[in-house]
């Protein structure tokens with residue numbers, strides 16, 4: 001076996017040993033820890049570009065890049081001649097580096113207070129991996145079996161991880177989420193419009209966006225929601241005590257600021273939550289407390305002006321689609337203020353609501369995003385026909401969704417080529433903060449055509465025609481498709 005192949009085998013075996021030891025110690029995955037470093041420190045233009053290209057496949061790609069880098073480093077190391085002292089020094093340095101990377105986020109998190117599972121022995125795991133790698137390099141005959149074994153261990157680890165996540169998800173319901181006034185079934189009259197998005201986005205299709213390589217696993221025996229800071233009556237509530245405050249059900253669209261024209265980085269859901277106003281009234285904020293910081297179990301923070309909550313309805317969310325939140329969507333609790341983009345709306349995996357008198361250093365602030373809050377721009381999307389579709393000449397139906405939370409959609413217009421806008425038919429409004437389905441019948445002559453859509457919000461705002469990227473205040477422009485009529 002050539003030197004570089006032996007090096008790649010060593011890298012694979014080392015990586016597998018690291019992940020296996022980390023799993024056994026319930027410490028943090030090295031691949032995820034290194035990926036997290038990339039997510040947290042990546043410069044804004046690079047992060048924006050990555051999101052644009054990868055849409056929501058960013059995490060698996062980051063993992064692949066980390067693993068690929070380790071294998072490439074192994075390959076390079078395999079090519080140089082073995083020298084015991086230098087190799088030992090390399091192990092020590094790399095183990096220290098790996099251990100530091102693995103410990104990084106654990107150190108600045110509120111793990112203890114929130115009851116996040118501990119991330120122990122990071123250095124030990126990194127060291128185990130490197131020793132294995134060096135062993136393979138030093139003993140050429142074990143390279144092939146080590147590579148095969150390493151690959152098998154990594155694959156088994158990934159399968160075990162996905163199992164673990166589902167187990168976590170179903171274990172979550174400590175008690176049923178009783179609702180004061182359940183909503184009637186969601187219908188809007190567009191049930192038989194071919195190709196239109198479902199009125200409520202199925203959970204498995206609801207986008208997931210956050211800066212974590214994997215959702216934090218919260219220890220529910222220790223989890224509390226603290227309402228703290230500049231309040232007269234600080235609170236520390238268990239999950240069941242939160243439920244006892246009274247849960248309301250409402251429909252609303254959650255929109256990521258990264259949602260581009262035609263994308264599906266938004267979803268429409270039926271949420272279960274406790275009004276923030278109710279929680280704050282119980283804690284009695286100081287009149288000078290103008291900022292409400294929402295903090296996640298791992299230290300991620302987004303803040304809201306307290307005054308904004310007089311105008312917008314905000315909630316501590318416990319459930320989606322009639323069930324407790326899944327781990328990916330923020331179990332056990334998150335903050336959601338319909339009308340604000342996802343990264344301004346509040347933390348998933350919530351552990352603290354802190355009232356303060358000073359502006360907060362939110363996660364996005366040093367990364368170049370505006371302080372916010374940034375409100376969702378009224379926008380619309382064509383669901384069908386799809387871009388570049390072949391359609392029959394003559395009359396054709398165009399369908400889609402439009403959203404303008406929290407005030408609602410008053411009208412949707414469609415235009416073919418440079419013809420004037422024509423009004424679309426609107427399905428019934430589920431809730432003003434929810435999305436609204438629409439349909440328009442257009443007449444197409446044979447040949448290629450451009451079809452555009454825009455929405456008018458109930459407050460009169462016309463969807464902004466200026467093409468803008470998501471950074472810094474959300475994308476705008478008109479979703480446009482081309483179709484060929486025959």
Ligand SMILES: Nc1nc2c(c(=O)[nH]1)N[C@H]1C(S)=C(S)[C@@H](COP(=O)(O)O)O[C@H]1N2
Nearest residue numbers: 207208209210211256296329342343347348
């Ligand atoms: N703790 C935490 N909360 C977070 C984020 C995060 O990275 N960490 N991302 C925010 C962003 S950018 C969005 S768009 C929404 C996404 O919520 P979803 O994954 O349930 O769709 O969560 C918000 N809350």
Ligand SMILES: [Mo]
Nearest residue numbers: 256257342343
């Ligand atoms: Mo987002």
